[in-house]
Amino acid sequence: MVDNESLKQLLAQRKAQKDLVSNAEWEARVELAACYRLIAHFRMTDWIYNHISARVPGDHGYYLINPFGLLYEEVSASNLVKVDVHGRLSEDAGLDVNPAAFVIHGAIHMARPEVGCVLHTHTAAGVGVAAQAHGLLPISQNAFKVYERVAYHDFEGIALDDDEQQRLVADIGTKDVLLIFP
Numbered sequence: 001m002v003d004n005e006s007l008k009q010l011l012a013q014r015k016a017q018k019d020l021v022s023n024a025e026w027e028a029r030v031e032l033a034a035c036y037r038l039i040a041h042f043r044m045t046d047w048i049y050n051h052i053s054a055r056v057p058g059d060h061g062y063y064l065i066n067p068f069g070l071l072y073e074e075v076s077a078s079n080l081v082k083v084d085v086h087g088r089l090s091e092d093a094g095l096d097v098n099p100a101a102f103v104i105h106g107a108i109h110m111a112r113p114e115v116g117c118v119l120h121t122h123t124a125a126g127v128g129v130a131a132q133a134h135g136l137l138p139i140s141q142n143a144f145k146v147y148e149r150v151a152y153h154d155f156e157g158i159a160l161d162d163d164e165q166q167r168l169v170a171d172i173g174t175k176d177v178l179l180i181f182p
Contacts, residue, residue, distance in 0.1 A: 024057035024058055025056050025057060025064075029078070033075050033076050036066060036075040039119070044121050045072045046122035048068065049098070050120045051065055052066070052120070053101070053105040055115070055116045062082055063083060064080040064082055064083075065105060066079075067095035068095075068101075081097055083102070083106075084106075085106045085110040087101075087106055099160055130181055131182055135179060136179070150177045151172045151178050151179070152180075152181055153172070
């Protein structure tokens with residue numbers, strides 16, 4: 001784990017990141033950082049324990065994700081980390097990534113090449129729906145917006161087991177939303 005002073009130094013060094021990546025990757029970084037800020041603004045975070053990733057344009061074996069330990073409002077285009085779908089950092093950034101992010105995001109990005117972004121949140125509403133025996137019920141206009149697009153996966157604990165990737169992919173299938181049952 002990196003101490004606060006070392007983290008500040010690392011983040012300052014990464015400010016030059018824009019000059020080291022393609023224009024398309026920089027644009028994806030800016031958009032992903034903005035997504036982190038919006039999720040923070042709408043209070044959909046669980047401190048540092050969830051993540052959002054975006055596929056690197058033109059380099060589909062890689063995605064961008066937040067460094068572990070930063071709050072969502074601290075994420076910027078220059079401090080996002082680039083990893084491959086197997087969870088290997090593409091550079092020695094001196095920053096860590098939540099190991100559970102590799103299992104979840106790597107699985108989806110590897111199996112679903114048409115998916116450009118994966119959001120993993122622990123919102124109160126999402127947890128509440130997932131805690132119901134029947135999941136999302138088609139009882140409102142809002143529910144009908146996503147009802148047919150929701151898949152379910154049984155909670156297996158913190159996603160640290162690479163074998164869970166196969167089950168995540170099988171459970172989401174072609175759906176756009178995956179809720180995890182507790």
